[in-house]
Amino acid sequence: MRAGSLIRVLFVALLLAAxxxxxxxxxPWLPDNASVEGxxxxxxxxxxxxxxxxxxSVVASVSVYSxxxxxxKPDDDSDGPPVxxxxxxxxxxxxxxxxxxxxMIVVSSVALAKNDRDPxxxxxxxxxxxxxxxxxAYPPAGAAEDADGFICFNRDTGAQVDRRCKxxxxxxxxxxxxxxxxxxxxxxIHSFWVPEFRQKQDAVPGLETEIxxxxxxxxxxxxxxxxxxGAGHSLMRSRAIVMPQSQFxxxxxxxxxx
Amino acid sequence: xxxxxxxxxxxxxxxxxxPPTGWRHYLLGPGWIRxxxxxxxxxxxxxxxxxxxxxxAGWDPIFFWEAIITVAALVAAPLGFLAGLGxxxxxxxxxxxxxxxPEDHSGHGxxxxxxxxxxxxxxxxxxxxxxxxxxxxxxxGGMLAMLVRAxxxxxxxxxxxxxxxxxxxxxxxxxxxxxxxxxxxxxLANFVLPLMIGAPDMAxxxxxxxxxxxxxxxxxMMLSSFFFPGFGAGWTNYAPLSVDQPYGNVxxxxxxxxAGASSIMTALNFLVTIITMRAPGMTFWRxxxxxxxxxxxxxxxxxxxxxxxxxxxxxxxxxVLHTNFFEVGEGGYPLGYQHIFWFYSHPAVYIMILxxxxxxxxVISTMSxxxxxxxxxxxxxxxxxxxxxxxxxxxxxxxxxxxxxxRIPMMITTLLIAVPTGIKVFSWLATTWEGKINFSxxxxxxxGFVSQxxxxxxxxxxxxxxPIDIHVSDTYFIVAHIHYVLLGGSLxxxxxxxxxxxxxxxxxxxxxxxxxTHFWLTFLAFNAxxxxxxxxxxxxxxxxxxxxxxxxxxxxLFISISSFVLGVSFLIFVYNMVVSWARGERAxxxxxRGKTLEWQVSSPPPLFNFDEIPQVVGxxxxxxxxxxxxxxxxxxxxxxxxxxxxxA
Numbered sequence: 001m002r003a004g005s006l007i008r009v010l011f012v013a014l015l016l017a018a019x020x021x022x023x024x025x026x027x028p029w030l031p032d033n034a035s036v037e038g039x040x041x042x043x044x045x046x047x048x049x050x051x052x053x054x055x056x057s058v059v060a061s062v063s064v065y066s067x068x069x070x071x072x073k074p075d076d077d078s079d080g081p082p083v084x085x086x087x088x089x090x091x092x093x094x095x096x097x098x099x100x101x102x103x104m105i106v107v108s109s110v111a112l113a114k115n116d117r118d119p120x121x122x123x124x125x126x127x128x129x130x131x132x133x134x135x136x137a138y139p140p141a142g143a144a145e146d147a148d149g150f151i152c153f154n155r156d157t158g159a160q161v162d163r164r165c166k167x168x169x170x171x172x173x174x175x176x177x178x179x180x181x182x183x184x185x186x187x188x189i190h191s192f193w194v195p196e197f198r199q200k201q202d203a204v205p206g207l208e209t210e211i212x213x214x215x216x217x218x219x220x221x222x223x224x225x226x227x228x229x230g231a232g233h234s235l236m237r238s239r240a241i242v243m244p245q246s247q248f249x250x251x252x253x254x255x256x257x258x
Numbered sequence: 259x260x261x262x263x264x265x266x267x268x269x270x271x272x273x274x275x276x277p278p279t280g281w282r283h284y285l286l287g288p289g290w291i292r293x294x295x296x297x298x299x300x301x302x303x304x305x306x307x308x309x310x311x312x313x314x315a316g317w318d319p320i321f322f323w324e325a326i327i328t329v330a331a332l333v334a335a336p337l338g339f340l341a342g343l344g345x346x347x348x349x350x351x352x353x354x355x356x357x358x359x360p361e362d363h364s365g366h367g368x369x370x371x372x373x374x375x376x377x378x379x380x381x382x383x384x385x386x387x388x389x390x391x392x393x394x395x396x397x398x399g400g401m402l403a404m405l406v407r408a409x410x411x412x413x414x415x416x417x418x419x420x421x422x423x424x425x426x427x428x429x430x431x432x433x434x435x436x437x438x439x440x441x442x443x444x445x446l447a448n449f450v451l452p453l454m455i456g457a458p459d460m461a462x463x464x465x466x467x468x469x470x471x472x473x474x475x476x477x478x479m480m481l482s483s484f485f486f487p488g489f490g491a492g493w494t495n496y497a498p499l500s501v502d503q504p505y506g507n508v509x510x511x512x513x514x515x516x517a518g519a520s521s522i523m524t525a526l527n528f529l530v531t532i533i534t535m536r537a538p539g540m541t542f543w544r545x546x547x548x549x550x551x552x553x554x555x556x557x558x559x560x561x562x563x564x565x566x567x568x569x570x571x572x573x574x575x576x577x578v579l580h581t582n583f584f585e586v587g588e589g590g591y592p593l594g595y596q597h598i599f600w601f602y603s604h605p606a607v608y609i610m611i612l613x614x615x616x617x618x619x620x621v622i623s624t625m626s627x628x629x630x631x632x633x634x635x636x637x638x639x640x641x642x643x644x645x646x647x648x649x650x651x652x653x654x655x656x657x658x659x660x661x662x663x664x665r666i667p668m669m670i671t672t673l674l675i676a677v678p679t680g681i682k683v684f685s686w687l688a689t690t691w692e693g694k695i696n697f698s699x700x701x702x703x704x705x706g707f708v709s710q711x712x713x714x715x716x717x718x719x720x721x722x723x724x725p726i727d728i729h730v731s732d733t734y735f736i737v738a739h740i741h742y743v744l745l746g747g748s749l750x751x752x753x754x755x756x757x758x759x760x761x762x763x764x765x766x767x768x769x770x771x772x773x774x775t776h777f778w779l780t781f782l783a784f785n786a787x788x789x790x791x792x793x794x795x796x797x798x799x800x801x802x803x804x805x806x807x808x809x810x811x812x813x814x815l816f817i818s819i820s821s822f823v824l825g826v827s828f829l830i831f832v833y834n835m836v837v838s839w840a841r842g843e844r845a846x847x848x849x850x851r852g853k854t855l856e857w858q859v860s861s862p863p864p865l866f867n868f869d870e871i872p873q874v875v876g877x878x879x880x881x882x883x884x885x886x887x888x889x890x891x892x893x894x895x896x897x898x899x900x901x902x903x904x905x906a
Contacts (some may be wrong), residue, residue: 028793067697070690071697072694082628090635098674115725189592193800195798198725200657206590226733
């Protein structure tokens with residue numbers, strides 16, 4: 001490749017990178033984050049997006065340049081130069097993507113390991129999916145788990161076991177507190193998702209799945225099912241409400257059997 | 259190999275046995291009349307079997323329609339149809355010890371259009387049967403997509419109810435995957451692959467005919483699931499939801515068996531054909547990349563397809579026989595379904611793209627007038643994808659609740675697959691570099707594929723990173739990704755292949771202007787339809803919903819309108835194909851000046867492909883090399899020997 005064409009390709013690449021970056025910045029992609037875990041996921045999202053923009057710009061600029069520049073003239077029946085390959089180039093476009101994906105693997109693994117932790121001071125909340133509503137239950141302090149690892153719900157039947165649990169169809173959470181959600185389902189597979197928290201986890205019948213959420217701002221967010229669960233799947237929508245700890249405590253005390 | 263060709267060496271005049279006349283011939287000879295009464299007969303036998311057994315066992319009710327439909331309509335009747343059409347005639351006669359009908363080639367080749375509607379053993383006829391049938395199901399699946407988009411144009415519920423909506427997108431996906439993308443590639447390869455390796459036909463022509471006729475059965479079964487509502491669990495058909503669905507779900511479980519059997523038979527046929535029927539001199543390293551691509555794809559099909567068959571049998575047994583593979587209350591394990599299902603269905607996405615990679619390599623090299631860049635690495639990257647493809651299935655299950663540690667190795671293999679895929683994209687671009695690019699219709703589709711596949715590949719990398727996947731799993735981001743790789747990828751390549759080989763298949767040229775209009779309209783409408791889905795997905799719109807949060811209303815309206823334009827664009831294609839096939843200009847043998855073997859014979863090719871056996875002497879992509887040839891024909895044996903010596 002001659003220097004002249006290299007400069008032109010580079011120019012096109014920078015132009016395309018600028019356009020792609022503008023799309024990344026000015027389109028409202030991710031909803032405003034509302035959890036510590038979400039912050040880590042956002043970091044990975046933008047880290048990978050930046051690499052993708054770089055790859056896209058290189059590939060697109062080379063193709064745009066090539067297609068404009070090397071168009072055959074209508075009466076030109078000749079062949080191009082018989083280039084069969086270039087070992088150096090082939091090694092480069094094997095090695096560089098390899099390094100890029102390795103960096104993504106490392107960044108993703110670190111974020112995942114941090115997000116998966118269950119801090120010792122976490123508050124336990126149990127979530128039950130059923131056709132077509134969410135049930136949330138807050139176990140009383142010091143209550144013991146049953147053989148299946150649940151306090152409020154029976155894992156297999158979905159029936160409420162411990163009457164002292166506070167139940168709700170809305171997910172209420174205290175601000176700045178690690179919350180460990182224990183999920184299960186009483187019929188088919190559902191999936192827990194609050195887009196503002198980023199965290200998602202399937203609720204599977206017969207299994208206990210767990211996920212940590214640490215809300216960082218108060219608000220009222222959509223809390224939806226994302227796994228097709230039958231005819232009412234579209235309507236399996238609820239809200240997640242984050243409130244300051246004192247307000248949450250007051251809510252938790254109301255109407256609970258002691 | 260040589261012997262086979264000589265034995266078959268096209269008889270100059272076809273020995274036409276005068277057809278026996280009278281009602282016995284029409285009623286008992288293979289054909290549609292026998293197919294109709296044998297379908298009814300086998301349905302009756304199935305019904306009798308179920309009713310008889312239930313009566314003997316004293317079960318109530320005796321007329322239990324779920325069991326009757328499963329056995330009589332979904333298993334026995336299709337077998338009767340195939341038998342009536344004559345798919346089993348040779349084997350049945352052989353198994354019964356009766357004299358088998360000697361091969362008189364009467365079932366080979368098409369003399370008029372009716373020959374496309376019967377058991378035909380000519381790979382070229384079968385290839386065309388495949389392509390036209392799959393396009394029919396593509397249009398049917400596309401209509402369903404239009405209905406889905408019509409419902410989604412506004413946030414509230416509009417004109418279909420929830421269960422019908424679930425059935426619409428389930429059948430849409432099933433038709434597109436099992437009745438369009440997979441068999442359309444198989445059909446194109448069926449036509450060109452034997453030609454490309456210098457073979458007179460596929461290794462097992464009767465098996466080839468049978469594998470085609472399984473397809474319409476599977477397609478009709480999927481479409482008729484609407485009349486027995488219940489297939490509304492998505493094409494993934496996750497248990498336990500699928501087990502709890504109404505009865506129509508069995509139609510999907512069984513249709514997948516028929517389509518899967520068809521895939522496996524074709525794949526075995528390709529493997530044996532490629533291994534044993536290459537022309538003299540056609541070493542593996544001289545095979546066109548399309549042949550390499552179908553070789554690796556066939557290995558994927560043969561190894562993986564039994565797993566989806568298993569997963570659907572389990573679901574069906576849970577329903578029909580009351581086994582407990584997935585019912586939790588009885589000790590079943592729902593995640594087991596997903597592991598088995600994705601062990602096929604992830605390799606299936608490579609089954610749906612690798613043959614296309616082969617088409618892209620052929621088209622881009624020919625139209626750029628340059629050898630394919632890095633031929634060996636291109637072939638080896640196919641093999642790398644084949645091997646890695648079996649180790650990534652659980653990346654569909656990052657939020658499914660499987661062991662959390664399993665996500666890390668699956669992420670590593672998933673992201674590693676980007677490397678061989680990247681090699682292919684870079685090599686295609688390097689092939690165009692400094693070429694003499696001819697922007698004909700097939701080339702537009704191939705280049706359109708590269709550009710869209712890059713976008714789909716990059717969103718795939720994002721999905722491969724577990725933390726991102728956790729956020730966007732089961733949202734419209736996934737819908738966007740899958741359509742960028744399957745519509746922008748596979749569909750564009752199917753069009754590239756159809757336009758590229760249309761002159762060879764039909765002997766006529768298509769209308770270039772309409773072909774280009776089709777491309778640009780599809781290309782623009784496709785991006786307008788699917789790019790915004792990335793945005794609403796990340797913002798929080800889940801997939802597989804018929805009503806959604808009003809904040810996504812404007813984007814969805816825009817998407818729906820674009821999708822209707824996308825739907826209309828395919829009518830141009832249908833018009834172009836039909837009119838060009840009937841009245842197009844006669845095609846020369848080699849309109850694109852290609853080097854591979856199929857271009858060295860007439861358009862359409864002779865009945866047994868090659869009047870003389872080609873002797874392969876070099877690479878299929880020697881553009882720009884003075885005097886280089888891929889193959890020489892019999893007359894030129896001397897020259898071939900000299901050329902081989904010079905190379906040695």
